[in-house]
Amino acid sequence: MKNSITIFTVLIGLSGYGQDRFSKVQIEPQKVTEKIHMLTGSGGNILIAIDEEEVVMIDSQFAPLSDKIKTTIKGITASPITYLINTHHHGDHTGGNENFNTKETTVVAHKNVRDRLKSENKDEGYIPELTLEEELELKLPSQTCMLIHVHNAHTDGDTFIYFVEENVVHMGDVFFNKRYPYIDLKSGGSINGYIKAQQRVLSTINTDTQIIPGHGPLGTYDDLVAHVEMLETISQEIQSQINAGVPKASIINETSITARYDELGYGEGFINGERLRTMIYDSLVKN
Numbered sequence: 001m002k003n004s005i006t007i008f009t010v011l012i013g014l015s016g017y018g019q020d021r022f023s024k025v026q027i028e029p030q031k032v033t034e035k036i037h038m039l040t041g042s043g044g045n046i047l048i049a050i051d052e053e054e055v056v057m058i059d060s061q062f063a064p065l066s067d068k069i070k071t072t073i074k075g076i077t078a079s080p081i082t083y084l085i086n087t088h089h090h091g092d093h094t095g096g097n098e099n100f101n102t103k104e105t106t107v108v109a110h111k112n113v114r115d116r117l118k119s120e121n122k123d124e125g126y127i128p129e130l131t132l133e134e135e136l137e138l139k140l141p142s143q144t145c146m147l148i149h150v151h152n153a154h155t156d157g158d159t160f161i162y163f164v165e166e167n168v169v170h171m172g173d174v175f176f177n178k179r180y181p182y183i184d185l186k187s188g189g190s191i192n193g194y195i196k197a198q199q200r201v202l203s204t205i206n207t208d209t210q211i212i213p214g215h216g217p218l219g220t221y222d223d224l225v226a227h228v229e230m231l232e233t234i235s236q237e238i239q240s241q242i243n244a245g246v247p248k249a250s251i252i253n254e255t256s257i258t259a260r261y262d263e264l265g266y267g268e269g270f271i272n273g274e275r276l277r278t279m280i281y282d283s284l285v286k287n
């Protein structure tokens, strides 16, 4: 009985926190180009692309925020959302799917996103209807929208989306701008795949491309270059310590591995230096 009272109290506490948290969230639009806007609120950054009478939306944050997001979109365009693309399956990027999935809308994502959401028993309106395995090109009235899958990066179902003419890419959680990334090892993510995925984006875009990260501020090519270098440096150091037989606990406690980047503020988000070292260690020994 005592246990159940404790659990009950914890749940009340959490739900109260949740409602309060969403009620205070403001959705902030930012114009990236004439046709593309980035929306921030709580959860993954949203991209809105307007193409004549069509709208492409990338990611949908959390369901309790959908009405606020709709109001913000109406302030930008009255056209219907024809495609809602999910960069991956996590709830802070797909939570609003059902609320935006009207009869004009096709939800698009990698095949593994569909499989994962189905296995979580999400309702039909939440589930991607059009899937890709490697690449998919959406033909919009006046521009090209390329969807490219990257393997075992943040998860096993990541897609980055490149608007060629507008020269804007949305990377989902394959990029946390100016922050250490979260890598979901249980959902097929890996540090080596994450680095390769970022390199793949660099080889697809150009130095003038504007980058919408999954989390963090709008970024540049140089921001992404710096992020890849950070991950390569830390990952190589951890790998060399593993090769030298240093035990896990020592590597995780070795603050000097990330110190240079901790000082730059990379650890001030969701993932601090210690969590990053643990995640990279676990991923490297798993490979």
Ligand SMILES: [Zn+2]
Binding pocket: 088, 090, 154, 173
């Ligand atoms: Zn994610």
